[in-house]
Amino acid sequence: MKKLIVLLLIIPNFLTAQVDFNDYFLNKTLRFDYTRAGNADTSYIFFEQIKEEPFWGGSKVNLIDKFNFGDYRIMLYDSTGTKLIYSRGYSTLFKEWIDTEEAKHISRSHYESVVMPFPKHKAVLKLQNRDKKNVFHTVFEYTIQPQSYFIVKDKYDKYSTEKLYGKKNAAVALDIVVLPEGYTETELPKFRKDVQRFIKYFFKVKPFKENNDKVNFWIVNAPSEESGTDIPGENIWKNTILNTHFYTFDTERYLTTRDVNTIRNLAAYVPYDQIYILVNTDKYGGGGIYNYYNLCTADNEYSEEVFTHEFGHAFAALADEYAYGYTDAEELYDMSVEPWQVNITNLVDFESKWKDLTDKAAPIPTPDTEEYCTKIGAFEGAGYVHKRIYRPVYDCNMRSNATKEFCPVCLRTVKAMLDFYSK
Numbered sequence: 001m002k003k004l005i006v007l008l009l010i011i012p013n014f015l016t017a018q019v020d021f022n023d024y025f026l027n028k029t030l031r032f033d034y035t036r037a038g039n040a041d042t043s044y045i046f047f048e049q050i051k052e053e054p055f056w057g058g059s060k061v062n063l064i065d066k067f068n069f070g071d072y073r074i075m076l077y078d079s080t081g082t083k084l085i086y087s088r089g090y091s092t093l094f095k096e097w098i099d100t101e102e103a104k105h106i107s108r109s110h111y112e113s114v115v116m117p118f119p120k121h122k123a124v125l126k127l128q129n130r131d132k133k134n135v136f137h138t139v140f141e142y143t144i145q146p147q148s149y150f151i152v153k154d155k156y157d158k159y160s161t162e163k164l165y166g167k168k169n170a171a172v173a174l175d176i177v178v179l180p181e182g183y184t185e186t187e188l189p190k191f192r193k194d195v196q197r198f199i200k201y202f203f204k205v206k207p208f209k210e211n212n213d214k215v216n217f218w219i220v221n222a223p224s225e226e227s228g229t230d231i232p233g234e235n236i237w238k239n240t241i242l243n244t245h246f247y248t249f250d251t252e253r254y255l256t257t258r259d260v261n262t263i264r265n266l267a268a269y270v271p272y273d274q275i276y277i278l279v280n281t282d283k284y285g286g287g288g289i290y291n292y293y294n295l296c297t298a299d300n301e302y303s304e305e306v307f308t309h310e311f312g313h314a315f316a317a318l319a320d321e322y323a324y325g326y327t328d329a330e331e332l333y334d335m336s337v338e339p340w341q342v343n344i345t346n347l348v349d350f351e352s353k354w355k356d357l358t359d360k361a362a363p364i365p366t367p368d369t370e371e372y373c374t375k376i377g378a379f380e381g382a383g384y385v386h387k388r389i390y391r392p393v394y395d396c397n398m399r400s401n402a403t404k405e406f407c408p409v410c411l412r413t414v415k416a417m418l419d420f421y422s423k
């Protein structure tokens with residue numbers, strides 16, 4: 001028994017033991033771009049390019065991901081291929097697309113991109129996919145030769161940049177770069193003003209409110225030819241720098257872009273951990289995908305609530321706590337294992353989720369009645385599904401625009417993530 005306890009204490013440390021940044025990395029970014037192509041049944045990865053970018057915005061202490069979130073993961077090993085020196089979970093638009101009807105009939109490709117600190121020596125990059133049982137598998141492997149002259153070294157001097165908020169060095173702060181979308185040259189002053197307004201919104205919400213010294217906001221002044229964004233359902237098409245559009249997967253409010261290459265090219269002007277695309281329209285909508293990107297519109301009456309909601313997705317991998325489109329959980333989830341998102345559960349292993357935070361008086365599952373509307377329990381209806389997927393509280397910013405606040409379960413994760421990025 002004693003042996004077992006010792007082992008349990010050692011294993012988690014071993015898995016998340018951090019490495020010394022200066023032993024393995026230079027203070028800039030290596031970006032690896034590829035295309036992911038396939039359909040509902042199968043997918044493949046095709047190498048596109050490697051780029052060297054001027055800054056590293058991430059932590060120099062927390063190099064190994066300890067969260068185990070995301071549908072995909074990058075694992076970077078040293079020259080021997082055995083010592084893990086950097087890892088990060090993430091999700092992409094392709095992963096959402098494969099759950100659509102279209103993916104049952106045709107194959108499509110999506111451009112994707114991952115970043116890591118620039119290795120000093122030869123290193124081995126593995127791209128991994130999570131399967132339905134929550135096990136990761138390597139699907140692509142690439143040996144990085146840092147001295148190779150095929151690593152693209154483009155200049156980043158076309159647009160001006162500005163640090164709009166924050167005093168800390170990028171290594172010890174959460175760096176958010178806000179990119180302008182659908183702002184013409186003459187509208188760039190509006191962009192700057194809009195971002196200042198959103199920074200105020202951001203710091204009204206916990207845990208950012210009481211940790212406002214841990215965050216930097218940057219902007220890159222890249223204008224679009226035309227104002228606004230594409231609205232396919234209304235046959236409105238605009239020539240904009242990041243090629244965003246509403247009606248993603250035919251959902252009107254779902255605002256995304258497939259132009260990941262341009263997004264990364266603009267973000268690379270400054271050090272960053274998170275990319276936020278601010279879209280110059282008053283239409284309701286947005287999007288947020290874990291360690292991929294955030295989008296929000298500038299002038300809608302709910303823009304304030306949407307801004308933090310999408311950030312919950314992209315920064316802390318939080319699930320939507322509402323039901324939408326699906327009745328039966330089996331359509332989206334393997335009901336023999338817990339979904340990996342921290343703020344939804346199918347009660348298969350509730351201890352691994354927020355059981356420690358639940359109100360002792362609340363039965364699990366928790367009835368949707370007035371008696372429990374302020375309690376932490378397990379309320380049915382979440383993660384796009386009406387039945388057998390549960391959320392922590394009656395309402396949370398990940399469920400509706402009626403509240404600006406994260407529920408205690410979401411808050412705990414956002415706080416942990418903020419600490420991870422600001423050390």
Ligand SMILES: [Zn+2]
Nearest residue numbers: 396398407410
């Ligand atoms: Zn929540």
